[in-house]
Amino acid sequence: MNLGFQSTIDYGGVGRFTTELLKELGPLCEEITVYPTPISVDDPTSHQWWTDMPSNIKIAEKKGLVPSLIRDSFRFGDHDVIHINYASYGSPAIVNKLARDIPFVFTHHYGGTPTEMSSSIKHKFEYLVEQSIFLPLVCRTGHVVSVSEYNAGRLPKYVNADVIYHGGSSNLFEQTSPKNLDSIGLSSDENIILFTGKLHGFKDGWTTIKGFEKANKMFSEEIKLVLATGSGGYDAESIHEYLETESVFDDQIVLIKDIDDVTLHTLYEVADVFAFPSYAESFGLVFLEAMEAGTPIIHSDGGAAPEIVSDAGIEIEAKNTQECAEAIVDLIDNEELNQELKKRGYERREEFSWKKAANKYYKIYNNI
Structure with a gap:
């Protein structure tokens, strides 16, 4: 299997999820290409957690928001399956699903109402856009996985998500x-x-x-x-x-x-x-x-x-x-x-x- 994996390489929960999961996915797949999100560190391969990666895992260059969305929209077509981790960066996966019938998995890491998640007006707005616009789009076109039963309950009611727990930071x-x-x-x-x-x-x-x-x-x-x-x-x-x-x-x-x-x-x-x-x-x-x-x-x-x-x-x-x-x-x-x-x-x-x-x-x- 040739897997395209779009995610963030940086300190934090998604960064730990990405690096630890990829180490275990490597032996299962023929090839994996990682597409860093714009909020990744500038040089993902130099990050402390990017160590002991299987040799069949390659990583694309980190780019800004618009260049990465354009690049991913074209490059996702090279893969059998796509895995994304943010609804707001998921439009390339949606495009390839609709245009080329390439399936994608979306891991739902965060949910909740804007008021619940932050007191910052700026971040309340960001959560509102993520939850009301991008989340429904990826949920209707991709296969959804939640990181907990609780988080699955924060998805739209029409979504039947699988639940897969993380593995820790051993x-x-x-x-x-x-x-x-x-x-x-x-x-x-x-x-x-x-x-x-x-x-x-x-x-x-x-x-x-x-x-x-x-x-x-x-x-x-x-x-x-x-x-x-x-x-x-x-x-x-x-x-x-x-x-x-x-x-x-x-x-x-x-x-x-x-x-x-x-x-x-x-x-x-x-x-x-x-x-x-x-x-x-x-x-x-x-x-x-x-x-x-x-x-x-x-x-x-x-x-x-x-x-x-x-x-x-x-x-x-x-x-x-x-x-x-x-x-x-x-x-x-x-x-x-x-x-x-x-x-x-x-x-x-x-x-x-x-x-x-x-x-x-x-x-x-x-x-x-």
Whole structure:
């Protein structure tokens, strides 16, 4: 099979999905050509995650929006099947389906209403355009796969999507070694709460921050919060302003914007608690990363978190800062609970595999 795969090569959930899935799809296909989206890094092959790729995987040059849409519209015709990951970049797949009857698979990574996803007017508009115009077009012409049952429920009612789970980030721990804690301003004898991910509204960094502040008032020992947020997020500006001007615990909050796999590995392993109360997460690769590291999880009852984490974490009501604080204190103060959730996390993590995901996608490629 000759597969065309349009996606983003960059840090983030879709970037991790792309690189990990391709490594497993390579041995199943005769040839794969990757078409980087305009939001990929400038040189995708130099990205940290673009390593150990099978030799039959080629990558096209990264181009701007209009040149990439033109290029993809012509080049997609060279393949047996196309796989796209964004509805808004999917017009070349639609063109080739209608003009040449070349089938395509669309993985639905994100859903939700504009208000739910961000407080930014600009990004609300982008979500509105994606959901109301591009999503219906790709859903009516392609084969749809969702990354969770929850996310499938956010698709139009006429869509009968397959659900294929991600496989985690095992390479994060297999191919890296922890770095010196002093270099990131932490010590192994501190009580550390970790939040990883961009500060988008739906990921709800606010509840983690407010819960952390309340937990500090409830607990006799000092607690530190590490916000590993990378390049920021839609709500980063307002959160940064709050931390700089209003929070009385700003000296106990470590904000890390420069993140690589070594830093992530270190943070997961040193953290006592992983607090990620996102209320609209489509899947949550970070949950699998925390399980892999043996870091107990606090998650909300919203989004795909209950589906992915199952009984391997503490579930709180979405946006409930008091419940978040109580869960933080429980996990720091109760070693028996801490160890039990670690054990459940290791067991739950075994149910997710990129090899399993690749085999399911390959079966779909052959049947459409």
